[in-house]
Amino acid sequence: MANQVQRKSVPERPAGWPVGSFTTYSDAQRAVDGLSDQEFPVEDLSIVGVDLMQVEKVVGRLTWPRVVGGGALSGAWLGIFIGLIFALFAVPGAGWVVFATSLVIGAIFGMVFAAISYAMTGGQRDFSSSTAIVAGRYDVVCDPATAERARDAIAAMGIGTSTQK
Numbered sequence: 001m002a003n004q005v006q007r008k009s010v011p012e013r014p015a016g017w018p019v020g021s022f023t024t025y026s027d028a029q030r031a032v033d034g035l036s037d038q039e040f041p042v043e044d045l046s047i048v049g050v051d052l053m054q055v056e057k058v059v060g061r062l063t064w065p066r067v068v069g070g071g072a073l074s075g076a077w078l079g080i081f082i083g084l085i086f087a088l089f090a091v092p093g094a095g096w097v098v099f100a101t102s103l104v105i106g107a108i109f110g111m112v113f114a115a116i117s118y119a120m121t122g123g124q125r126d127f128s129s130s131t132a133i134v135a136g137r138y139d140v141v142c143d144p145a146t147a148e149r150a151r152d153a154i155a156a157m158g159i160g161t162s163t164q165k
Helices: 004-010 025-037 064-086 093-120 149-156
Strands: 016-020 043-060 127-142
Touching: 016 025, 016 149, 025 043, 025 127, 025 149, 064 093, 127 149
Parallel strands: none
Antiparallel strands: 016 127, 043 127
C-alpha cells in the first residue's frame, strides 16, 4: 500500500503515442479541452514540453533608488500585515497609531535590508530579471488504445500540427 502511494506522488515519464504537436502550450491545452468537449477519456492524455530551455528575461537595470524603493515597498507590505494584526488587539482608539507605526517601521527595515543585500553583491549583478522554463514545442501524448481516435479528433480541430503514425 505504501509503495502505491509513493509511486503516485513521483512524476513519471509519460508513455504513449504522440497525437499532436504544438508550438504553444495554449494550443496544446485547447486540443485537450476540445477532446474533453467530445467526451474523450482525457485521463489517457499528457501534455509534454519538449526541448526545454531556461529563459532569463532582463527587465531592468538596478540602481540604488530602485533597490531602496523596492525594499521600502516590500517592507511596507510586511508592516501593513503586522500592523493589521496588532491593530486588532490594540486598545480602542490606538489601532490606527499601531497600524501606521508598523507600516513605517516595516518600510524602514525593508529599505535597510535591501540596501545591505545590494551592497554585498559588489556590483556583480546590476540588473533585475525573471526566469522561466519554456519548451520548444508541446506534444500531446496518448495511451495507444485510444491514440488513433485522439489524433483524428485533433486533426479535425485544425489546431497546430497533428502527428501522423
